[in-house]
Amino acid sequence: MPDHDDHGPEGLAADLPHLVRRRVLVSGLALGAGALSLWVTRGGAATVTGTGPDGAVCVVPPEETAGPFPADGTNVRAGQTVNILTEAGVIREDIRGSIGGLTPVADGVPVALEITLVDVRRACAPLGGLAVYAWQCDAEGVYSIYGAEDRNYLRGVGISDDRGRVRFTTVFPACYPGRWPHIHFEVFSSAEMAVSGKAALLTSQFAFPEAECRAVYAANPLYAGSVRTIERVSLGRDTVFRDSSDIELAAQTLVLTGDAVGGYVATGRVGVVV
Template sequence: MTTIADAHDHGLIHDLSHMSVLSRQAIGRRRTLRLLLSAGGAAMVSACGSSDASGSVETTSSTTTTTNTTTTSTTGTTSTSSESCVTDPTETNGPYPADGSNSVNGSVVNALDDNGIVRADIRSSFGTASGTAAGIYMQLTITVVNVNSGCAPLAGYAVYLWHCTRDGQYSLYDIPGENYLRGVGVTDANGQVTFISIFPGCYAGRYPHIHFEVYPSLARATTYANRVLTSQLAMPTAACTAVYATSGYTSSRSNFSSTTTANDNVFGDNTAAQIAAMTPAMTGDITNGFTGSVTVGLAI
């Protein structure tokens, strides 16, 4: 049996040898500690660099760009996703909004309070009107987000969308007997609302575009006074070129050749970031139609 005295009383030679071993072990431990601290410091620098890149907020004039990185942990799994959004600028609702803000022949034009305006497919008229707008099929999904809350989706918001025919005319104004190419939709839990329509034409003096207004709820989407944003979308150049080459868009072809977003009287004063955000990403062709998506940013 070894006692405490046995462990500490073996003479000077034993003690010197034992101290040498302890010294080597201490050096080894210090070397290991330095390696661990070095690796840890590199990891911290890397992590800080990643955080700065993914959590930036950039403001240029009236443009706010928010980039958000979210890490979600499930059982044994960690996934990271990033998204960015830009505050959409306010634009004119133009002379043909039918939102209660103007009149035609002395009568206020407001399609927002009409039964039937809430619909996904806006190609046909509703109510007592029965016409259908001709043109190439287009499906557009709009995602409404809050740029002040990490691009969080805004559910329950109402979006009123309208645009011209393939000949550049507007229902209820140029075509008073029809109300097609107008509709209201409500965003879902993902902040999304989808419309089915035709690809809009291009008329003289304007770049091809789609008008829209955002309201805080469907109940309040009855008059323009309740809107939280009025703006426009710029149609993608490649899709315009393909669509306007078809026989049904003859007038649009010549009008489009002389206009750009830069010389347009609405889009011309926007930043490059704003124009990019206001232009839907679109795929498809003239045979099967086009499908697009765009994010609309509100600063709430």
């Protein structure tokens, strides 16, 4: 995949007129005590929460590392900046295929991922028009571009709708040595800001629940390596998730419905400070 150093007529910039909705302005909210953010001290850090009109709490997940494989313009590979966000077609729902002239498609147990973005300072009101860049490893624990230069799958940008929802069709990730199964994401104020990969409102990660991980790895031979690896790691000892408070970890863990054969629907809600 060729790297791009500008934001010319190619790539994401070319997609914007066709794919980006105007940001939805949420108005007429009854802002009372339930809309106030709550700061809970945690070892010198803080957990930011909000409360919706129905009493449900929304949480800003802790800032987490983007890891060594973001391909968002913030790091280099073989001396060159790696940035898939400038590729035409990166704004998409199904991230299982490669783009930019590459053809490999990720195989694995299907996952329909739905991320809902909400404003913790406005009673957990949905945030439309924001951009989410999501990326993950494949069923063998490999990150495209870095571990396999002939593919750039399992990476994509989605734009939140007027209910704050961003949807991706992906596959269940492997469990590779040293990490609990997870998916990375960055939230940007707009698709235009996502082009740079350097101005995210939030960089964090979602964890997959243990029961579903074990079910997938036991049922599908594509995940044979994960059967052994997951025995050597745990969510509580994971280098990223172990520092999260209980309320943060609950918010960072996806809720799954479905099964290891037909696939899953995975949902998560992300509180954002805008």
